[in-house]
Each structure stands twice: as C-alpha cells, then as structure tokens.
Amino acid sequence: MNRTVRLAKRPTGMPGPDTWTIAEEPMPVPGEGELLVEVKAISLDPAMRGWLNEGKSYIPPVGLGEVMRANGAGVVLESRAPGFAPGDTVMGGFGVQRYAVVASRHAEPIDLGVAPFERWLGVLGMPGMTAWFGLFDVGLLRDGETVVVSAAAGAVGGLVVQLARARGCPVVGIAGGEAKCRMVVERFGADACIDYKAGDVRARLAEALPQGIDVYFDNVGGGILEAAMTHLRRRARVVICGAISGYNDVASIRGPRNYLNLLIQRARMEGFVVFDYAPRFAEARAGIAAMLADGRVVAVEDVREGIDRFPETLTELYTGGNMGKLVLRP
Structure with a gap:
C-alpha cells in the first residue's frame, strides 16, 4: 500500500490539519516510459505555501485532491523506461507519498557516493x-x-x-x-x-x-x-x-x-x-560539490521521520522551528 498526503482544501493563513487528507492507497503501477520509485526523502520548502493558493503564478497551484507537490529522492523499484533499472537512485517531483510513479524524463539520476538523499534535496538540490x-x-x-x-x-x-x-x-x-x-x-x-x-x-x-x-x-x-x-x-x-x-x-x-x-x-x-536556470543546474552542482569536497561549504539538514508528520512539520518553515534544510523521511 501507498501512504499519501493530498490537498483537501485551500488554507486561509497557516495550513492546518484539515488542509490535508492522509490515507492508505493501492500501490501505483508504472506504465510505458514510467518508473515506480520508493521515496526515501521529501523536501519541505517555503514555496510550498504559495503552491496551495489558487491564482496565476510561476507554476500552477496544487489541485484539490491531488498529492501535495514536493521534490523527493528515492530508489527505483520498477522501470518501464530505457536507461533506468531497479536499484537506481533518482530525484524528482515525487510528491508527499511513500511510492511515486513518474515519467522517466522527470527523474534525474543521483549518486549516493557523492552525497546522501537529504543532501541531494538541499545544497545539491x-x-x-x-x-x-x-x-x-x-x-x-x-x-x-x-x-x-x-x-x-x-x-x-x-x-x-x-x-x-x-x-x-x-x-x-x-x-x-x-x-x-x-x-x-x-x-x-x-x-x-x-x-x-x-x-x-x-x-x-x-x-x-x-x-x-x-x-x-x-x-x-x-x-x-x-x-x-x-x-x-x-x-x-x-x-x-x-x-x-x-x-x-x-x-x-x-x-x-x-x-x-x-x-x-x-x-x-x-x-x-x-x-528558469534548469539548463545550467549541472554547472551549479559541480561547483557546489567541489566546495563540499574541500570543506568550503558545509551542509546542515534537519531530518524528521514519518509521512504523517508532514502537516505539523511544514508549519515549522513559517514559525522558525527548523535549522538548515528541512527534510522528511517517509
């Protein structure tokens, strides 16, 4: 079974528990050109609040009933796309859920020898x-x-x-x-x-x-x-x-x-x-990775456990409750 967090209603002010529906759902099944990913880490970012508002912005709002949008990192369990195999580690817009099906073009390979999942969502994300x-x-x-x-x-x-x-x-x-x-x-x-x-x-x-x-x-x-x-x-x-x-x-x-x-x-x-800078992300990642390697940059991650804690953990971004990059392990 999959565990998901979906948008139940658009909040006024700070999102509360009634903003979300958290439920067990059948495991998603990948189609042609898609991957089934076990999500190991979910990125919590201040921009998430803006994604909940209806109206014109740089990205469409999360729809009512949809899985909450979030960047994530995880392991490929099943691949129906060339270039990916079970066991590969990837990151992408997987949403707030334990398992995600995504088109292979929306999954980017990551190397755990360079950094752990959390870091790929932080200084390398x-x-x-x-x-x-x-x-x-x-x-x-x-x-x-x-x-x-x-x-x-x-x-x-x-x-x-x-x-x-x-x-x-x-x-x-x-x-x-x-x-x-x-x-x-x-x-x-x-x-x-x-x-x-x-x-x-x-x-x-x-x-x-x-x-x-x-x-x-x-x-x-x-x-x-x-x-x-x-x-x-x-x-x-x-x-x-x-x-x-x-x-x-x-x-x-x-x-x-x-x-x-x-x-x-x-x-x-x-x-x-x-x-807007997506075509140049590799340039930035190379520069930051080099600084991580020689100690000019350090990474601070605030890692929380449990997908059911997403609602309360998200609010900490807006109340100052986190230190460094806030990440949720499902």
Whole structure:
C-alpha cells in the first residue's frame, strides 16, 4: 500500500490539519516510459505555501485532491523506461507519498557516493541552485563586495552566506534566535549575524555595516527588506528570492516604503525563479560539490521521520522551528 498526503482544501493563513487528507492507497503501477520509485526523502520548502493558493503564478497551484507537490529522492523499484533499472537512485517531483510513479524524463539520476538523499534535496538540490544563481547571476556578486542575507540559517540563506564567503566577501546574516545566529557565524562563516527577534534590525545593520550593502539577498520581505534597503550602496543589487514573512497572510504584503532609495543609489531590485536556470543546474552542482569536497561549504539538514508528520512539520518553515534544510523521511 501507498501512504499519501493530498490537498483537501485551500488554507486561509497557516495550513492546518484539515488542509490535508492522509490515507492508505493501492500501490501505483508504472506504465510505458514510467518508473515506480520508493521515496526515501521529501523536501519541505517555503514555496510550498504559495503552491496551495489558487491564482496565476510561476507554476500552477496544487489541485484539490491531488498529492501535495514536493521534490523527493528515492530508489527505483520498477522501470518501464530505457536507461533506468531497479536499484537506481533518482530525484524528482515525487510528491508527499511513500511510492511515486513518474515519467522517466522527470527523474534525474543521483549518486549516493557523492552525497546522501537529504543532501541531494538541499545544497545539491533546488535550494542549492537557488542560492547559486540568485547570488551570482541575479546578484552579480563581485569579489570583496559586502553581502547581507536574510533567513541566513535556512537552506538557501545558509548556502548564500558560504558562497559569498568563498568569494572573499564580508557577509552579515539575519536570522531568528541566538542558536540560529550562532550557527550562521560558527558553521557558515558569516562575519556577524543579526537576531531580528532581539531588536531594531535597521540600527544593527548600521552598526555592523557602516560602509553599506552591495548585495542584499532577501528571503523574507516585510520590515527586514525595508531595513536592508535603507543601507544600500551605490549600484547595489537586491535579490528577491522569497518573502516568507508574508506567505500565510498574503493580504497584508506590501512593497518597501523606502523603494525610492533604489533611485537615489542607482540600485536595482530583481526577482527570479530558479526553474528558469534548469539548463545550467549541472554547472551549479559541480561547483557546489567541489566546495563540499574541500570543506568550503558545509551542509546542515534537519531530518524528521514519518509521512504523517508532514502537516505539523511544514508549519515549522513559517514559525522558525527548523535549522538548515528541512527534510522528511517517509
């Protein structure tokens, strides 16, 4: 039997237990050109909240009654497609379930000799690609520039900190709580980390960075984005990766009131969607894998057990309950 998590209703605000239907279902059967995959690890990402909302976006919403969308990694149990055999390890959009049937073109081989399942969903997966292309292609980071990263203890932000440090850049993280800030400095190598729960972020950025910010990598939006924009330097770049502070209260989201500082500083703000860089993912993975191998990058994974814990575990992304990349083992 398969264990699945399906969308029962579209949530208003934070998804609750009634958002989901968790059930035992018959094992799916692959057709021609498809694979049956036993899912070993499921990626939990902040973008999941946006996928639950009806309306136009960069990707269609999850349909009512559908298995919740999620990236995953696992083992091929049965193959009806050339190029794949039972025992192969793969990753792809397998959904929140124990067993998935996918078209072979949507499954990508992975090497467990390079990294475990969880890491292929973290620094070598979508968060890693997001950090790499957001910082280098959108942020156009140059050696020695000053970088500030919000949600710096998260899957994307933590890698952005490390990639910037590897380029010899001064880096200041922003995170919630002493433990997270300690990890950002001690494990990821930031020069400093501002605890946004402990006081005025704008004033503390001024203390930490009197010279201003060249690249601000934003994962949270809201007041923290506004605070960072106050301190932009001439020709600064603001990278809009996400706005987790407003994902569960879309009606209250508003743009930064001090956006005219972009004009004053001749700066720019640009959003991006990592899927646009899919043809170049191999380039980023090779670079990150090399940094993992020589120790310039470390991976922090927060691994939970049990597919039935998906609803409560997902909410931790929005309440700050996780450290590093959040992964669920079914």
